[in-house]
Amino acid sequence: MSPRGLTRRAGVRGLLSDTLVIAERNLIRLPRAPELLLAFTVQPIMFLLLFRYVFGGAIATPGLAYVQFLIPGIIVQNIAFGGFVTALGLNEDVHKGLIDRFRSLPMARAAVLAGRTFSDIVTNTLSLVILLITGIIIGFSFNADVAHVIAGILLLLLFGYAFSWVFAFVGLIASTPESANSVAFIAIFPLTFISSAFVPVASMPAPLQDFARINPFTLTVNALRSLWLGLPAGNYVWGAVAWTIGITAVFAPLAVSRYRKQARS
Amino acid sequence: MTSSDAPAITVRGLVKSFGEVKALAGVDLDVARGTILGLLGPNGAGKTTFVRVLTTLLRADGGTATVLGLDVVEDAAELREQIGLAGQYAAVDENLYGIENLVMVGRLYGMTRSEARARGNELLAAFDLEDAAKRTVKTYSGGMRRRLDLAAALVAKPPVLFLDEPTTGLDPRSRLSMWEVIENLVSEGTTVLLTTQYLEEADRLAETIVVIDHGLIIAEGTSDELKDRVGGERLEVRLEDGASFEDAVRALEPMAEDLPVCDGGLVTMNVRQRHGTIVEAVRRLSDAGVEVDDLALRRPTLDDVFLTLTGHAAEEPVGDEDEDRKVVV
Numbered sequence: 141m142s143p144r145g146l147t148r149r150a151g152v153r154g155l156l157s158d159t160l161v162i163a164e165r166n167l168i169r170l171p172r173a174p175e176l177l178l179a180f181t182v183q184p185i186m187f188l189l190l191f192r193y194v195f196g197g198a199i200a201t202p203g204l205a206y207v208q209f210l211i212p213g214i215i216v217q218n219i220a221f222g223g224f225v226t227a228l229g230l231n232e233d234v235h236k237g238l239i240d241r242f243r244s245l246p247m248a249r250a251a252v253l254a255g256r257t258f259s260d261i262v263t264n265t266l267s268l269v270i271l272l273i274t275g276i277i278i279g280f281s282f283n284a285d286v287a288h289v290i291a292g293i294l295l296l297l298l299f300g301y302a303f304s305w306v307f308a309f310v311g312l313i314a315s316t317p318e319s320a321n322s323v324a325f326i327a328i329f330p331l332t333f334i335s336s337a338f339v340p341v342a343s344m345p346a347p348l349q350d351f352a353r354i355n356p357f358t359l360t361v362n363a364l365r366s367l368w369l370g371l372p373a374g375n376y377v378w379g380a381v382a383w384t385i386g387i388t389a390v391f392a393p394l395a396v397s398r399y400r401k402q403a404r405s
Numbered sequence: 406m407t408s409s410d411a412p413a414i415t416v417r418g419l420v421k422s423f424g425e426v427k428a429l430a431g432v433d434l435d436v437a438r439g440t441i442l443g444l445l446g447p448n449g450a451g452k453t454t455f456v457r458v459l460t461t462l463l464r465a466d467g468g469t470a471t472v473l474g475l476d477v478v479e480d481a482a483e484l485r486e487q488i489g490l491a492g493q494y495a496a497v498d499e500n501l502y503g504i505e506n507l508v509m510v511g512r513l514y515g516m517t518r519s520e521a522r523a524r525g526n527e528l529l530a531a532f533d534l535e536d537a538a539k540r541t542v543k544t545y546s547g548g549m550r551r552r553l554d555l556a557a558a559l560v561a562k563p564p565v566l567f568l569d570e571p572t573t574g575l576d577p578r579s580r581l582s583m584w585e586v587i588e589n590l591v592s593e594g595t596t597v598l599l600t601t602q603y604l605e606e607a608d609r610l611a612e613t614i615v616v617i618d619h620g621l622i623i624a625e626g627t628s629d630e631l632k633d634r635v636g637g638e639r640l641e642v643r644l645e646d647g648a649s650f651e652d653a654v655r656a657l658e659p660m661a662e663d664l665p666v667c668d669g670g671l672v673t674m675n676v677r678q679r680h681g682t683i684v685e686a687v688r689r690l691s692d693a694g695v696e697v698d699d700l701a702l703r704r705p706t707l708d709d710v711f712l713t714l715t716g717h718a719a720e721e722p723v724g725d726e727d728e729d730r731k732v733v734v
C-alpha cells in the first residue's frame with residue numbers, strides 16, 4: 141500500500157476548498173435536524189407575529205406604522221442569533237473528538253472556524269428571506285431603491301458574521317452545548333431589547349437611553365431603517381459598520397487563539 | 406524520506422507534562438515498517454498523550470519523534486498526509502450519513518468529490534457498512550461507529566496508522582471483527598501503532614508489545630519474550646484426595662526452578678523448560694506413588710506479565726486518562 145501521492149494544494153486555494161467542505165458538512169445536517177430548522181423558521185415568525193399583533197398595538201412609534209418599525213428590528217435581532225448554531229456545533233466538535241480528526245488531516249487549519257462561520261451566512265440568509273416574506277405578508281413595505289435594499293441586506297449579513305465569531309468563541313469556551321446556548325442567550329438577548337429594535341429609545345428611562353444609543357443593535361437597526369425606509373441616515377450606517385468591524389476584530393482572534401489552545405492541550 | 410528498512414516511527418526521549426503530572430517521562434521507541442506495535446498500559450499510563458504527540462495534535466515538551474522520517478513538529482503538514490488516526494472516541498460526525506463522513510474526510514485529504522465517493526464506497530463495503538451508507542451515524546451501533554471511524558482513518562490509504570484503543574467499550578463480537586480488519590491492513594503493508602489496555606488484544610495483534618506505565622516504557626518485546634521474563638512455564642498438579650504433598654514436592658523438586666508451592670491439593674511451580682515436562686512429571690509422580698487428578702502446563706498470561714512488571718493489574722484504573730478524558734467502558 142502506498143500513499144496516494146496527493147499534491148498539497150496551494151495555501152489560499154486549499155483554505156477555500158477546505159472551508160467549503162466544512163461549510164457543506166455543517167449545512168447538510170440542517171434538514172435532518174428538525175429542532176434546528178424550527179429555530180430558523182418557525183421561531184422568528186412566531187416572534188414577529190407576537191410583536192406585530194400582541195405588543196404592537198401598545199407601542200407608539202411616531203411617524204411610522206409599527207410593522208415598518210418592527211421588521212428591521214426583529215431581523216437584526218434574529219441575524220445576531222443566527223450564529224448560535226456555530227456555538228453548538230463547535231462545542232460538539234470539541235467534545236466529540238472531531239476537532240482532533242480535523243487536526244490530524246492535511247487540511248488548512250483555519251478552515252474549521254472559517255467553514256463554521258461561513259455556513260452561518262447561508263443560514264442567516266435563509267432566515268432573512270423567511271422573515272422578509274412574512275413581514276411583507278403582514279404589511280411591511282420597502283421605501284427605498286434596490287441599491288439601498290441590497291446595502292441593507294449586506295450590512296445585516298456582515299453584522300451576523302461578526303456575531304458568528306462571538307458564538308464561535310462561546311462555543312469553544314463552554315463546557316457543554318447547553319451552557320454555550322445559555323451563555324450566549326444571557327449575554328446577547330437583553331442587549332437586543334435595550335435597543336431601538338422593538339420600542340423607540342425615547343420611551344426608556346434616561347440611563348437605559350444612554351446605553352441604548354451606543355448599543356450596536358440600536359445603531360444597526362437604525363441603519364437598516366434608514367436604508368430600507370428612506371429615513372434620515374445620520375451616522376447610523378457607519379456606526380453599525382464600525383461595530384461590526386470592532387466585534388469581529390475582537391472575537392475572531394479570541395476564537396482562533398482559543399481554538400489553537402484547545403487543540404493543543 | 407528515509408530508506409525503506411528504516412523504522413516507520415522513531416521516538417527519542419519524548420517528554421510531556423500536564424502541570425505536575427508527567428504523562429510521558431522520556432520515551433524511546435522504534436516501530437518497524439509493516440508491523441503492529443502494541444502500546445499496552447492502564448488508564449493514565451500516557452498512551453493517548455503518546456499518540457497525540459505522534460499525530461501532531463499535541464506538542465511534546467522535549468525529545469523528538471518522526472514518522473516516515475518526518476518530524477512531528479518541523480514537518481507536521483507533510484506528516485499528516487502519511488498518517489491515519491482512529492481513536493476511542495469514534496470521531497465521526499453523527500449528523501452525517503456514513504458515506505458523507507468518508508467523502509468529507511477524503512476531500513479534506515485533497516481528493517475530488519468523485520474520488521472520495523468511490524473510495525468511501527469501497528471502504529463501506531470492506532467494513533460491512535454498505536447497508537448503513539445512507540443512514541445518519543446517530544443510528545449506528547458502537548461497533549459500526551468504530552468501523553466507520555477506522556474507515557475514515559483509511560480514506561487516503563495512509564502507510565502509517567494510529568489506533569488509540571480501537572476496541573475499548575466494544576462488545577466481544579465487534580471487537581473480534583475489528584481485530585480481523587486490523588490484521589488485514591497489516592498484511593497489506595500498513596504500519597500500525599495501537600494502544601490498548603486489553604492484554605488479549607495486544608497478545609493477538611501485536612508483533613511487538615511495549616508496556617507503558619506512568620509515562621515510562623517498562624518492558625518491550627514479543628508476547629513470548631515478555632512472558633518469558635515473568636518466568637517460563639508453570640506446572641500445575643492437582644493431587645487426588647489423600648495423596649501426600651511431601652511426596653509430590655520431593656518427586657517434582659528436581660524439575661523446578663524455585664520451590665514448589667502447595668495450596669489446597671494444588672501444587673504449582675515454575676519449570677525450567679517446556680519440552681517433555683509433562684511426561685517427566687507424570688513419570689516422577691507415578692514412580693513416587695503419588696496419585697494425580699489433573700496436571701497442566703500453563704504459560705503465563707500478559708496479565709501475569711503486567712502484574713509482575715508494574716505491581717498492579719493492567720485493567721485496574723490507576724487514575725484519570727490523559728487530558729481529563731474518562732474512558733467509557
